[in-house]
Amino acid sequence: MDGQHTLRSFRRLGVGTRLAIGLPVLSVLVVATGLISLRLGPVPIKTLDVVWATLSTMGIDGPAVDRTAQLVIEQIRLPRIIVGAAVGMALGLSGTAMQGLFRNPMADPGIIGVSSGGAVGAVTAIAIGLVDLFWLALPVFAFVGAALALLLVYGIAAVGGRISMATLLLAGVAVNAFLGAVISAIIYLIPSDGPLREILYWLAGGLDSRSWDHVRIALPPIAVGATALALAARDLNLLALGDDEARSLGVRTGATRTALLVASALVTGSAVAVSGSIAFVGLVTPHVLRLVLGPDHRVLMPMSAFGGMLFVMLADMAARTLIQPAEFRVGVLTAFVGAPFFVFLLIKNKRQVYAL
């Protein structure tokens, strides 16, 4: 009762106030999770050494740190955590954008097949050997694949201008099945001495052995896409109510929707390019945040960037430590949380799901 009341009064605060409270809270959690995550692993490193090694990696010199510790932080743990944060940010953002665009709380880049599109793009680039010639081929192909899958799903689900929940989910099932078959076909077609191991990597999302190269691949396009999505957050509030609403309140719906779709595909594709497809982050993050912060995308969009970050970083931390010295892939952990959540949402939205 009391908790409900607090939630309600928090929602009543202005957009700026909600962000001014929410962003610092999530930032602190992200940094704390990052530091704890840096400390965990087979090589024991003292907390202070973690801090100094991290700062020295960023060019801020402090007391000298043990060489092994410095190397482990600089070359292994830090890039992995940064890639995880970038991927989480991308997935949180694209989930939020897609739920608004499709006017549908079940949308998620993994569920509706956009991540699979990115994976097919990435696998194609690896299979034909383009990646060895030109490293940008990987993110570019992943982006194109994600964009084509998103357009396809949008085209199927938006038949007649209405997007029903069942159609969207079924379109996702169909697109995922088709793209999965494309990946299988590519695997059968490549010669046995080809890059099979690399390709198998894309079949399940993971963050193991991520390097600064992956940071360089993922961060710039994710930053561009995130900026575009943040700029369109208010328009997304109106688009989520429908095209008539959006147009009558001054949104150029065609251009805005295209920009949102391209930006969503860009961030999803970039995430998939460096981590394979990690499902359910885009589904869970906006839902949890919406409960506390309300549906306004001007609050939700920036917060889901940090929320997605936190989700993937926590999942990765668990993946690395639960079964030491082995580790889970991070997609396994997000699915453990996300799939039951998906079922819960299905039950909660039963009426809407079955209303065609």
Next chain:
Amino acid sequence: MTRPVPPEVDARRLAYATENRTLIQDVDLRTAKGEFVGLIGPNGAGKSTLLRTLARVLPRTAGTIRLQGRDLDTLSAREVATNLALVPQTAPYTQGFHAMELVLMGRYPHIGRLAAEGAADIDTAMDAMCLTETDSFADRTLETLSGGERQRVFLARAVAQHSRVLLLDEPTANLDILHQLKILSLVRRFVDEGLTAIAAIHDLNMASRYCDRLVALSEGRILAQGEPAVVLTPAILAAAFGIRAEVYADPVTGSPVVSPIGPADEQVPTHEISQGEEQHG
């Protein structure tokens, strides 16, 4: 010498057609500032299409629309939104937004893309909610409100939008009689204060009572327009709706009252009519 004031809305030879169907055609509609125009006609006559075309929500396929003499096509999307407010027929699925948040959306066209609503915007929204008596459920989600309450929230948003022209699509559909009266007198009040309203209204007697002028649509074309007494005649009602109806003056308000008798092509036994006339004295 003052130049003649251009009409608030001046639509000429308006048409909207999809690949298979023409929804409105050759529509000429002019409204002066401070005029309340009612659109009447059977289902599918093109009332909603006309309103949505005027709001530039639908791209018209022919014709011109001028807003105080300015071509609507030369205005940006935001300028259109600050001049014309559309109140939808059925409230959309509102994604869990609170009533107040929805009303504040009326301020979006007025503030910068990245700016949040300021104190003045919140005052404007609150005023609009008080006028429409929606302030008591400001922080409830629309899903928890009744149809009439939702309708009023969207009217409040149109008011907060501070546009000169209100386009209302069936603002009284599904409302009980008290709320029909409340909504229409509110619109009437806005019009008397200088706004212009164009509303699709199903109830002919409500339209007759509150509107300055009626436009009868049938199959996408204008059948007749003018003061209620000019449009609400048995002949026009028969042509537009396919009904047989009697029209008489309301003893209290003086506005024409339509008394529908039956489908135009159906023979109605005369004793029923005479009985009806007796009842009305």
